[in-house]
Amino acid sequence: MIRKRLADDAEPTPGGGGSRDIDAAVRQVIGDAVEAGEVIDLFAAAGLDAARLDILSEDFLDRVSALVHKNLALETLRKLLTDQIQISERTNLVQVQKFREALEKAMLSYTNKQITTAEMITKLLELAKWVREAKQHGNDLGLSTEEVAFYDALAENGSAKEVMKSDQLRLMARELAEMVKKMPKLDWTQRESVRADLRRKVRRLLAMYGYPPDLSEDATQLVLKQAELSTEAGV
Numbered sequence: 001m002i003r004k005r006l007a008d009d010a011e012p013t014p015g016g017g018g019s020r021d022i023d024a025a026v027r028q029v030i031g032d033a034v035e036a037g038e039v040i041d042l043f044a045a046a047g048l049d050a051a052r053l054d055i056l057s058e059d060f061l062d063r064v065s066a067l068v069h070k071n072l073a074l075e076t077l078r079k080l081l082t083d084q085i086q087i088s089e090r091t092n093l094v095q096v097q098k099f100r101e102a103l104e105k106a107m108l109s110y111t112n113k114q115i116t117t118a119e120m121i122t123k124l125l126e127l128a129k130w131v132r133e134a135k136q137h138g139n140d141l142g143l144s145t146e147e148v149a150f151y152d153a154l155a156e157n158g159s160a161k162e163v164m165k166s167d168q169l170r171l172m173a174r175e176l177a178e179m180v181k182k183m184p185k186l187d188w189t190q191r192e193s194v195r196a197d198l199r200r201k202v203r204r205l206l207a208m209y210g211y212p213p214d215l216s217e218d219a220t221q222l223v224l225k226q227a228e229l230s231t232e233a234g235v
Contacts, residue, residue: 061125070117077124078107084131091145093226094152095134102127141170146230150176153226157212157219164213172209176202176223180230195228202227 067073081103088096106123109115115123138148151173155161160169183198184191202224206212212219 061128065121065125070121074117074121074124077121077128078103081124081127081131091229092149092152093222093229094149094156099127099131102130141166143170143173144177146177146180147173149226149230150223153223154211156222157214157216159214159216160212160219164209164211168209172205172211175205176227177230179205180227183231194231198227198231199224 064073064076067076081099085096085099085103088099106115106120106127109123110117110120138145138151141148141151143151147170151169154169154172179201180198184194203220206220206223211223
């Protein structure tokens with residue numbers, strides 16, 4: 001749905017520049033709204049290089065929501081969030097799944113005219129704050145980006161979050177991240193032996209901690225997929 005919307009944006013409109021006009025306006029919004037000193041890289045969707053968004057300040061969100069042209073506010077938020085999802089796809093399986101589902105659900109309601117533009121902007125603002133809080137969550141736990149990806153995968157299992165202490169999950173996340181760092185930085189999709197070795201080591205570590213408590217194979221597979229993603233990305 002997001003791809004289709006982006007494709008629709010790319011179609012020229014009579015007497016206008018289509019997506020180029022929107023992108024130019026979005027760049028202006030960001031140039032005016034981003035607080036000086038924030039650690040922010042902008043997004044490829046607006047035609048800028050080094051697409052990486054590290055934080056959405058409260059000031060930025062307040063200024064976007066106050067824009068007179070609400071369609072511009074909506075497009076700015078949607079492009080930023082789409083870019084954030086693309087970034088998370090390379091690092092955190094659990095986060096990207098949750099972000100994608102929330103954005104797609106909001107887009108579906110908006111496309112079907114179940115909510116107004118103002119209501120859609122409110123939903124996107126809430127999602128943007130959720131993205132920011134998810135990043136802060138890792139800092140609060142004292143975990144790196146790589147470690148929090150494993151923590152999220154481990155904590156996604158309900159029984160593990162209830163039975164195992166948070167400190168134990170953090171320790172496991174750190175050990176998993178360290179294990180991945182020591183693995184050969186190879187394309188495991190072409191080196192089955194590397195992938196098999198990684199899976200054996202991950203399973204051994206999980207068994208040592210008695211994870212998952214409910215013996216859910218789905219929980220184990222999620223952690224394995226996160227480990228393979230981390231190895232593939234070379235994080």
